[in-house]
Amino acid sequence: MDGTQVLTLGLGLQAPWKLKDQHLDTTSSPHRLELYVEADRGSLYACPECGKACPAHDFADKSWRHLNFFQHHCYLHARVPRTRCPEHGVKRVEVPWARPDSGFTLLFEQAAMSLVREMPVLAVSRQLEVTDKRLWRIVHHYVGRMLGDLDLSQVANVGVDETASRRGQRYVTVFLDMQRQQEPVIFAV
Ligand SMILES: [Zn+2]
Incomplete structure (x- = not known):
């Protein structure tokens, strides 16, 4: 298994998406590993509203920061289509490796x-x-x-306590459900 296969594991690259190209850009600092993902021409994509397989209406170039490849930054690039669904009209499809409108892959976000x-x-x-x-x-x-x-709908009595941690340098505020014997902490900041 080469390095690129390791990097694309867990990306959720399933049909019609596949890795088309890769290239290490040594002109930037830090160096950037660029991964290019694409779908075959004429592929159908799920309408984000109803899931029906629809043809692409148009495409936009998108990029996502991905997990580092050794010390190099890694970016994923793809042309992401908008589908034209007979029922829901033109909608941007959701890619399996990132949340809509995020500039990071899900794997990068999980690591963060x-x-x-x-x-x-x-x-x-x-x-x-x-x-x-x-x-x-x-x-x-x-x-x-x-x-x-x-779900706080069952909580009737809330207790708040503040305590210093690490020799008073940081403070922790704890919110407790006073009627719950086990695991009473609702929230801590
Ligand atoms: Zn639809």
Whole structure:
């Protein structure tokens, strides 16, 4: 298995998408590994509304930052079609390797989120060599989605406690469900 196969594992490259080309750009610093993904001409794509296989209406060139390849940054490029569905009209298709409107692959976002659990966002942004502003956008998306899934409809009494951690340099605020014996923590910041 070569390096590019390792990098494309887990990208969700399924028909009609496949890796067409790759090239290491040594003129930029850090060097960039460019991966080009494409679909065969005349491929059909699922309408994002109903899933019906529809022909492409037009294409737009899109790029996503992907996991580093050794010390090199890696970018994925693809021409992403809009489908023309008889029922829903012209819609941009969703690619299997990234969220709509994200400039990062899902694998990059997963790696970033697992690092953010362990260290401050600014430190992660330096390690991944991405601006902290862009990183915060990823964090807000996933945290927002997690909070949206939080069901507080059964909570009647909330307790709040603040405690210092690491010799008073950082403070943790904990919100507790006072009626729950097991795992009472609702949220901690
Ligand atoms: Zn449709």
